[in-house]
Amino acid sequence: VVEAITKIVRRFPSCPIKGVFHSAAVLHDALIESLDESLSTKVLKPRVNGTLNLHFATFHNKLDFFVCYSSISSFIGNASQCNYAAANSFLETFCHYRRNLGLAGQSINWGPLNLGLLLNKDHFQRFLEAKGLMTMGVHEVHKTLKSVC
Numbered sequence: 001v002v003e004a005i006t007k008i009v010r011r012f013p014s015c016p017i018k019g020v021f022h023s024a025a026v027l028h029d030a031l032i033e034s035l036d037e038s039l040s041t042k043v044l045k046p047r048v049n050g051t052l053n054l055h056f057a058t059f060h061n062k063l064d065f066f067v068c069y070s071s072i073s074s075f076i077g078n079a080s081q082c083n084y085a086a087a088n089s090f091l092e093t094f095c096h097y098r099r100n101l102g103l104a105g106q107s108i109n110w111g112p113l114n115l116g117l118l119l120n121k122d123h124f125q126r127f128l129e130a131k132g133l134m135t136m137g138v139h140e141v142h143k144t145l146k147s148v149c
Contacts (some may be wrong), residue, residue: 001053019065029080047087066104
């Protein structure tokens with residue numbers, strides 16, 4: 001990540017980096033008694049290491065925003081997503097840590113989104129909507145981001 005940031009700064013010297021969006025995610029659902037270290041690491045690593053890498057790579061930049069895409073699953077997830085819930089809880093806690101340092105830090109607890117992992121999975125979206133979790137489309141995500149950024 002440091003190398004990528006360095007290349008961006010070199011290539012666009014008159015355009016300082018003003019913000020970061022972190023949205024890496026891996027799912028591997030399993031009940032806690034079925035999880036081993038490798039399955040936990042598989043899910044935690046993209047969120048935890050990604051956040052830390054972006055934090056250290058941009059620490060000396062004056063960022064207007066440092067946004068982590070978390071998930072509603074951090075507080076109302078299902079029993080088989082404890083590793084994913086833990087990864088999202090880390091994002092939220094780390095954003096609080098950044099704000100305590102006087103740095104930008106915002107975590108957004110998205111609900112189900114019709115992109116990425118859920119893109120066009122109509123049967124799963126209908127299941128979630130039956131549980132009261134309405135799926136957001138890309139246009140709704142953009143509208144929400146414009147209102148908060």
